[in-house]
Amino acid sequence: MEEEQIKNAVLAYLQKKGYRQAELAFQEEDLKSTSSSFKTDTDIANQILRYSKLDNVPASYKEAYSKLRNWVHSSLDLYKHELLRILYPVFLHCFMDLVAKGFQQEARSFFQNFKDDYETLHLRDLQKLEGVLSSDHLQEMELARSLRENKVTVKMCQFSFDLLLQYLHNTDSSLMLGVVNEHINLQVTPGQPTSWSDDDMGPLLGKPQEGVSEVNTKEIKWGMLEDSLEDKAEKELAGEAEKAEAEGKEAEGDEARKKMGEAGKAKKLKKDKVSGTAGKSLKTETTSTNSGVPRVKSELPMAIFSEESERRALDDLRNRARLSSSALPSVSFYTFLNTHNSLNCASISTDGAMVVGGFADSSLKVWDMTKSTEQHSSFSSVRLWNIPLTANLVCYKGHNYPVWDVQFSPVGHYFASASHDRTARVWSMDRAQPLRIMVGHFSDVDCVQWHVNCNYIATGSSDKTVRLWDVATGECMRLFTGHRGMVTCLSMSPDGRYMASGDEDGAIMLWDLGSGQSISPLMGHTGSVWTLDFSCEGSLLASGSADNSVRIWDVIGSLKPPRIEEKNAIRRLRLLKTLPTKATPVYSLRFSKRNLLFAAGAFNPAKKL
């Protein structure tokens, strides 16, 4: 090793780092010790030399990364997928390092070279990052900044970890080691490597993931609303049934009881077939689905219903068709014609009598209707409309940016809005100012949904997370990660225990609110999922998508614990039926109180050339 070379390198290093004092001291020392030959540790010298070399040659990033990539891809299948997990963050950070160091061209060519590996999973992120060309942009762009500032957690087993470490040491790729060290939080799990199924890399969130588990341990009262109509109906029906039974007992006497029981059963079956109009059969079914679901009192003052509406609701409950995996719903489709691509959203009233469409020119059109409904106009305000008067009653201003979604609470009076300004707000109809502002999302809040017991709202965001907020305190109660794209829609199961969310890539996730765990990832749609809805007893989930189809999924079947843990490691929601529409993306879905499914969409035929 040439001494002179080392000396120069050290000097260059000190100069570069701006260690002026050290530099001077070094030169002094150097002058003193020129005569005395000192032994240098060759290893240290090598390190120093490499440092100067690497810093000067951005191509080394490319080289080191492609080496690592080759190594990972040629590793044993057992560990390969675990090792693959680190490739994507390493790739991103290499790219951003290059950008930060000002090697614009090299950064771009590096990106172009390797981006194909990740395009299937992370297309949208790559599109965003592709434009980053200077360190200013890194600071400015939120995705890049959060990636730079936070470590990504990657789980791997002990052996994979050892393999990786050995590789990084043996090949002297201190560059990669540095990247891994700086930006990746390797979480070593004991035991066997995890199977492919959990290889759900999840989104690359640039935020501390420890927070997730912390947040998700908070206690949630996920039960159904106490004293809700359903509750009342159930009680009433149960009372009726008991009464009928008692009467029957009296009339028939003991010896005929057995006979009667059989006849009753037969009768029950019959009635079931005729979509269960009698209270007796209904009682059994409602209790079977909702038994054991705790009741929760709402912390919000509730509006009081009129006798009339209550009676009607009970009527609906009695006439509800029973749905299950073998009894699929009927779907009534509302097609908007001649919209010229201007329909932005649509909503259907629960009884299907009204359909409203929101158009690009900020107009609302209501078809065939009698009651009032709410919709949002295009820019930064929420308006309340009264349909009988066809007048705008109130304009709620508060958001600074466009409002993406508005939802009324299940009992009315309150509503929640989601906006581009990264907040969700809770309002009541009688105040022009919001009651609560939920802040915490890192990007636009794209959709909002009330929990059935009105104590929580869920929000889906462009930062690929879904959060659950306590309405009373405004606190974030749950943080769900797993989506790979913007969350486009949310739906709560009627018993308040589960939540479904759909994203722009066509994936649907089912979450258990109590435990904060993902239950079933669900793939099938090829276009963005625009809308989701649970059937009234929560047995089915309907989804509508940009791929021109309505799909119906079996919820109950997916919730059952798998019999053999190993084989059914992935529990996917079972797809029961795909109902393709004719060139009509499905914008809105809603189960009526009687379990008829309404769907709406704009007919958008391919243009003939």
Added chain:
Amino acid sequence: MTILLKETVQTIAQSIGINNLPEEVAEALAPDVEYRMREIMQGAIKCMLHSKRTTLTTEDVNSALQLHNIEFKRAVGQSDLFYVDDAEIDFKELMDAPLPKAPLDTAVVIHWLAIEGVQPAIPENVPLEAFTPSVELKKIDTLLSKKKDDEFGVEVKLPVKHVLSQELQVYFEKITGLIISRANPSLIKAALDSLATDSGLHPLVPYFTQFIADEVVRNLDDIDLLFSLMRVVRSLLINPHIHIDPYLHQLMPSVITCLVAKRLGRKSAENSAPGRKFIDNHWDLRDYVANLISFICRRFGRVYHNLQPRITKTLLQAFLDPKRAMTQHYGAIKGLAALGPRVVGLTVLPNVETFLKHLAPDLSMEAQRSEMKRNEAMRVYGTLLTAIGVCMTSRLKYFPVFFLPRTWNPGGQGKIVTARRTVVSNSLSDSCTVSQLTNTSPRKTTTSADAQDSQPMEIECIGHSYHSSMSTIELPSQDVKSDAKIVVDVSGMDHSQHQSQDMARSREQVEPSDSDKAIFPLSDSWKEDVTLGPLFSSLIDLFGEALLPFVPRTELNIFL
């Protein structure tokens, strides 16, 4: 490296009046401008997603700009920008113009996407690819055996009771009424278009097949109606929303009938002038049906492996049976030809010689007195020639080596042409037929260049018209003309019009030796298909140089 070049930035700077923007500044600005642009486009994508669309529009970009609080300056007025120019309209003109048609208003229609999980087959729904078992069946299926969860092992039985909606009944009556009443062509065309494109017609298919079968049997003498019916068949076949397979076997007899029936169209007195029209017509019908059959074989041949063999067999029977009428032979040959050159090679080629022998008496003026019969025989001959020719062309095309003009023999030119001349007269046996075909009065000239001139021309023209119908072969008409010209030149060699058969024979014997020269050495190079050479020469024996137009141009080099 960036999409935006620094030159672009400089140009933009100049356009707003900064003339001397330093290069370094431009270089530094370019990536930033690109970044901003991408940012806006990503905002636009967000707006698009929130509008629940999948195509990005300019409106989205505008919204994104608004989102970023950027005021968008309209591009109008810049000379180097592309934009949609709004033309200035005179106010008076605008006032005088009639009111434009109002755009269709947005409307909402309701239909059943599914009833208890089953999609009804209505026009509003996506046409079903095939019938899926009903829910009841599925239920039973799952109850019976849970293992058969994926496959519906039970045979699908369509419900016996067939309920037709009122609309479909009206539709059926309208269409059938139109066809039977022979309404004006534009109406019928509209009906056929609707049949070919509308979805939701599937329930009507059995009724249509029945209707076609009935009407064909009942109206064999009505050529126009038959034609319409065949067009209906075609429309039904090309409709992508109709699952016609189960009804194909009911349609095929009617179709085949229209191809090889002994008599199609009205029975007419042979000499009466109006009768002629119908006779001419039925050839067209047969041609049309032949194409239809080839279409059916192409589309359904893969699903029903015995479909084409069965059709071929039927046609071949008609072709081989000497007792059949000329019209039947015509239909059979036409049908076989439409099935492709391979089929022709397998079925027609081996039987050409016997068939020609059988045909010969009808072709000759002496043996066949009836003009119409002769006419028919000529037609059959023409089709046969075309079929064989196309078959040969396709074979020759497989062997490009064959075309190399290796045995170019300039001296042979005259000889071949002579030979051709003889063969033409031979095969037709009487050139008068040709002129009779075209010119109503037979010519009586004995030795005239004019007659010679018109004769080969006509032959070529007949051949040519077939080319266009076959569409597999494209012979430029120039070739035909030059052929004819050569003949005209040679016609100075003074051949008598009524050449005796013997004379022709003797000439013919000269001819093969000549063509052999060209072909045999080549066939040697052709180990794979040794038969091709001899086959070709034997065909030339039979047909004469009328086959030559079917030889591709490069191949013609050998002879000319």
